Amino acid sequence: MFSLKFHLLGSFVAFSLIISTSGDAQDSTTSTGDELLARYFAAQTAIVTKDSLADVKTLEDWTRQREERHAQLQEMLGLKPWPERSPLKPVVTGTHTREGVIVENLHFQAMPGLYVTANFYRPEKQEGPLPAILYVCGHGGVKKDGVSYGNKTHYQHHGAWFAKNGFVCLMIDTIQLGEIEGIHHGTYKYGMWWWLNRGYTSAGVEAWNCIRSLDYLQSRPEVDGEKIGVTGRSGGGAYSWWVAALDDRIKAAVPVAGITNMHNHVVDGCVEGHCDCMYMVNTFAWDFPMLASLVAPRPLLISNTDKDRIFPLDGVVDVYAKTRRIYELHNALGNIGLNIAEGPHKDTQELRVNAFHWMNRFLKNENPLIDVTATPLFTPEELKVFDELPKDERVTSIQESFVPMASDTLPQTQKELDALRTTAMLKLMYRSFLNSPKVPGSDVSSSKPTQSWESDEATLSVIEYRPDAVYSLPMFVLKQKNVSKSKGVRVFVCDAELWSEINPRLATQFPDCPYFSKVQTSKTEGKLPHHRPGETLVILPPRGVGPTAWNTNEKKQTQIKRRFALLGQTQDSVQIHDIVQGINTLEEMKEVPLHIQGRGQAADWLLFASMFISKDSKIDLVNLSDDLRDGPYLLQVSQFLTKPQALLIAASQVKSLAVQCESPEQDAAWGSVEKVAQQLGWKKDKFNVQPSQ
Structure with missing residues (x-):
């Protein structure tokens, strides 16, 4: 039997969860769930923080793992393997000169159709190649009459200063606030949780555009290609x-107001102020000092203000202190600095001056007084690249193609299925479920029986099991009275929809049971899911459902999901983990064979849980969505698996699997899988699909 591979979970500290108490009023019915979730996030954050760079004691330790860490970052930005370095096809569309500064308006293509709009600043008088600055722009949009001029125009004063002081400077637009307006806020605003499945983040596109910007800079005769710095705020x-x-x-490098630690993001709630472009897909559960340490031993100035709400001072100093240790191992303490200016999250003169000093010192070996202020020289219209946007642009749709997806080819032979299953199971364990929680030094599914309640018709008992160090989750076991021998055990994986159906019924039937809400949640008395007479019925709600439900406000739900992803998990991955541990608990209690059913979202969870439970299980999946784009959302899963492939693997792992369709799309998707099953020689009692009516 396959089992999930888990990291150890250390001790936890309880914190108040910002998402349940700020902004929208907290739902009193979810106070227990909110408190548990706060404790869980604090505990997981402590693990990530503790593990980051903990095994680096010597320079040899760091040198040995740096290449692997570099490859991990590449993967977490959706850049592994490296995209093709296709021709840049640069085009200069206009030039302006003012106060000794020449600015060129230009575009190039980081990938075919992935246009980067930019301004290239250089001194009017130049003798020979000069050090270059790549200036990358923050969220400072400039629009007039609905037309975007790009955030490069908002930050133009930086480019002008560098050109006036003996540098050339390439200032590029981002894909969200550039002249061509793409999307940064996939999960933050638009509910594009399938980005997690793809292993896609808008940060990856920005990183690639930066890398290709270096290619462009090195192609220019005005640039000393061995002296390139980067800054931006x-x-x-x-x-x-x-x-x-x-x-x-x-x-x-002088990153300004661009980093803090995981504790600030998850526990203190800074994630709620940041868009997707600020984060890698954190498959390997890094804290941010790991990212910063990859710059060592090159010159690095970490710059911030002391009253920045989204990059708090304590987290910035923590990142600096841990990164400084890596520089110390390199014997390069002269190459790292910390600049803290007074003020909020703002582009202040104090921040700019220190960045200018740093670039003078390390790219020109000079340290002059800064006697020229950074002021804008050009109008937005003068800095605009396109009169008309190119029809072949991919900026607005790059999220659909940036990260390669798995082939949708289904295996046609048992040998092909075995190979697919082996590869997919390893990827699931070492990517999608790599950071699933575990209790240290104990059985993860350790359970305890609790009290029982009786009605005229049935006995209700509760089994509590521990899927991690924080949660103790209940399963509800209903046995009919006057049945001498159970006719089997039917387990219903319970999502929020099913809970809303059963809660009023069980609250009425067992009024003394504290797990069910006495608040009338339905106009009807509720109902239990269909099962055969004489069967023992088990209701299995994972965390976040029923007794442990957390804040139901849509915006808060979004930020909860983003927190999970920051910790190298997803909400779905930990709920699948809970389901696996709950089913394993039932198996250990000898309540077999199990007949397990999930509907809708619960079917998505059960599809993947089926790959990690007993081979004796019977599985029913009702209304299973036909595309991973619709869930479940598991880190990077779409890079190596499609949903039809996942269904074949799940079916091969259990005694029987049935799919009940509820749409023509499901009929088509699961019908194609049934044909493969028949080709493999599987009988109807092994795998069957019931088409929609």
Whole structure:
């Protein structure tokens, strides 16, 4: 029997969860769930923080793992393997000169159709190649009459200063706030949770655009290609980190207001103020000092203000202190600095001056007084690249193609299925479920029986099991009275929809049982799911459902899901973990064989849980969505698996699996899988599909 591979879970500290108490009023009916979730996030964050760089004691330790860490970052940004370095096809569309500064309006293609709009600043008088700055822009949009001029126009004063002081500077637009307006806020705003399945983040596109910007800079005769620095603030601070960590051509970096630690993001709630472009898909559960350490031993100035609400001072200092230790191992303490200016999250002169000093010092070996202020020289219209946007642009749809997906080919032979299953199971364990929780030094599914309640018709008992160090989850066992021998055990994986149906019924039938809400949640008395007379009925709600439900506000739900992803998990992955541990608990109690059913979202969970439970189980999946785009959402799963392939693997792992369709789309998708099953010689009692009516 396959089993999930888990990391150890250390001790936890209880914190108040910002998402349940700020903004919208907290739902009193979810107070227990909110408190548990807060404790869980604090505990998982403590593990991530503790594990980050903990095994680096010597320079040899760091040197030995740096290449692997670099590859992990590449993967978490959706850049593994590296995309093809296709021709840039640069085009200069206009030039302006003012106060000794020439600015060129230009575009190039980081990938075919992935246009990068930019301004290239250089001195009007130049003798020979000069050090270059890649300036990456934060979230400072400039629009007039609905037309976007790009955030490069908002930050133009930086480019002008560098050109006035003996540098050339390439300032690029982002894909969200550029002249071509793409999407950063996939999970933050648009509910595109399938980005997690793809292993896609808008941060990856920004990182690639930065790397290709270095290619462009090195192609220009005005540039000394061995002296390139990067800087930017806010979102631009984050992109500075990506490119400096990934590309050693960056010789000096000043990320401004672009980093803090995991505790600030998850426990203190800073994630709620950040868009997707600030985060890698954190498959390997990094804390942010790991990212910063990849820049060592190259010159790095970490710059921030002391009253920045979304990059708090304590977290910034923590990142600096842990990164400084890596520089110390390199004997390069002179190459790392911490600049803290007074003020909020704002582009202040104090921050700019220190960045200018740093680039002068490390790219020009100079340290002059800064006697020229950074002021804008051009109108937004003068800096615009396109009069008309290109029809072949992929900026607005790049999320659909940036990360390669798994082939949708279904295996046609047992040998092909075995090979697919072996590869997919390893990827699931070492990618999608890599950071699933575990209790240290004990049986993860340890359970305890609790009291029972009786009605005229049935006996209700509760089994509590521990899927991790924080949660103790209940399963509800209903046995009919006057039945001498159970005719089997039917387990219903319970999502929020099913809970809303059974809660009023069980609350009425067992009024003294504290797990069921006495608040009338339905106009009807509720109902139990269909099962055969004489069967023992088990209701299995994972965390976040029923007694442990957390805040139901849609915006808060979004930020809860984003927190899970920051910790290298997903909400679905931990709920699947709970289901596996609950089923394993029942198996250990000898309540076999099990007949397990899930409907809708619960069917999505059970599809993947089926791959990790007893081979004697019988599985029913009702209204199973036909595409991973609709869930479940598991880190990187779409890179190596499609949903029809997952169904074949699940069916091969259990005694029987049945799919009940409820739409023509499901008929088509699961019908194609049934044909493969027949080709493999599987009988109807092994795998069958019931089409929709």
